[in-house]
Amino acid sequence: MVDETCKVLEHEDIGAGYRSLALAAPAICAEAQPGQFVHVKVPALEPSALRRPFSIFNADAASGRLELLYKTVGRGTLALNAVKPGDAVNVMGPLGHGFPTTCAGAPLLVGGGFGVAPLYFLARMLKASGAEPKLFVGGRTKADLLALDRFAELGVEVFTATNDGSAGVQGLVTDPLDDEMIRLKGEGKAFELFACGPDPMLKAVALRATGSGSKGWISMDRHMICGVGACYACIQKTVRGNSRCCIEGPIFRAEDLVW
Ligand SMILES: Cc1cc2nc3c(=O)[nH]c(=O)nc-3n(C[C@H](O)[C@H](O)[C@H](O)COP(=O)(O)OP(=O)(O)OC[C@H]3O[C@@H](n4cnc5c(N)ncnc54)[C@H](O)[C@@H]3O)c2cc1C
Ligand code: FES
Numbered sequence: 593m594v595d596e597t598c599k600v601l602e603h604e605d606i607g608a609g610y611r612s613l614a615l616a617a618p619a620i621c622a623e624a625q626p627g628q629f630v631h632v633k634v635p636a637l638e639p640s641a642l643r644r645p646f647s648i649f650n651a652d653a654a655s656g657r658l659e660l661l662y663k664t665v666g667r668g669t670l671a672l673n674a675v676k677p678g679d680a681v682n683v684m685g686p687l688g689h690g691f692p693t694t695c696a697g698a699p700l701l702v703g704g705g706f707g708v709a710p711l712y713f714l715a716r717m718l719k720a721s722g723a724e725p726k727l728f729v730g731g732r733t734k735a736d737l738l739a740l741d742r743f744a745e746l747g748v749e750v751f752t753a754t755n756d757g758s759a760g761v762q763g764l765v766t767d768p769l770d771d772e773m774i775r776l777k778g779e780g781k782a783f784e785l786f787a788c789g790p791d792p793m794l795k796a797v798a799l800r801a802t803g804s805g806s807k808g809w810i811s812m813d814r815h816m817i818c819g820v821g822a823c824y825a826c827i828q829k830t831v832r833g834n835s836r837c838c839i840e841g842p843i844f845r846a847e848d849l850v851w
Contacts (some may be wrong), residue, residue, distance in 0.1 A: 697782025730765025808846025
């Protein structure tokens with residue numbers, strides 16, 4: 593883990609309250625694993641204000657380019673909107689435990705909203721290991737389906753679902769996921785599930801993993817303060833008792849989670 597002052601390379605509005613932020617962060621990129629997160633000090637907030645945690649959307653060790661994808665939801669993310677290319681932003685990371693980057697069966701990645709953020713880096717690493725990940729992404733509406741062009745560039749097959757039917761199937765992301773799980777089971781093929789998104793979606797995916805006897809890797813999003821294990825703000829209940837999301841997580845095995 594390093595504490596790095598990073599130059600802002602790009603900061604773009606990608607619609608519907610989402611933004612992408614690219615930073616020069618060679619030291620963080622050199623260590624980053626998919627599923628880990630960074631803790632960003634937002635420049636316009638007072639020094640005592642807390643950092644904000646964001647998943648690593650992409651970390652390119654060769655160029656040192658770190659990419660984040662975030663939704664503006666409150667004071668910290670609103671203040672972060674103001675940073676411009678050339679500004680300096682202090683970032684701590686990479687933090688927490690990430691996803692495994694090899695997979696025994698077919699990797700099925702499931703995301704919702706900004707939950708696709710750690711799944712892009714994961715898909716890139718899985719592809720590099722020779723696996724063929726598929727992405728299942730859901731949202732209320734088409735505007736919540738983020739970074740689909742980036743997944744397409746990687747050659748990842750994408751299945752979409754929206755509540756209002758504005759893109760993909762009308763319904764939940766678990767609808768196309770169930771179809772694929774049934775297809776793979778029918779062909780006697782193994783799969784593993786990797787998920788990040790809102791809690792109800794994570795629970796649904798975790799239960800599918802345990803119910804089908806497959807491995808499931810779930811990224812838990814808990815409110816964080818210190819990000820390094822000291823404050824116990826980010827507790828997640830597990831079969832082994834309380835775990836800190838920032839240290840033992842944010843990626844947990846599906847069978848370890850207590851809902
Ligand atoms: C490991 C981890 C990875 C994350 N990755 C991303 C990411 O890639 N992109 C992204 O947009 N966000 C991500 N988040 C959520 C992000 O950290 C919060 O949205 C952000 O801290 C809110 O700060 P704020 O000051 O703008 O909002 P606040 O003013 O603190 O809160 C505004 C609203 O957002 C809610 N909120 C606050 N923290 C969270 C949280 N952790 N999760 C969900 N809702 C929250 C509050 O309950 C409130 O309703 C991640 C969180 C964690 C723990
Ligand atoms: S955020 Fe402080 S212990 Fe996890």
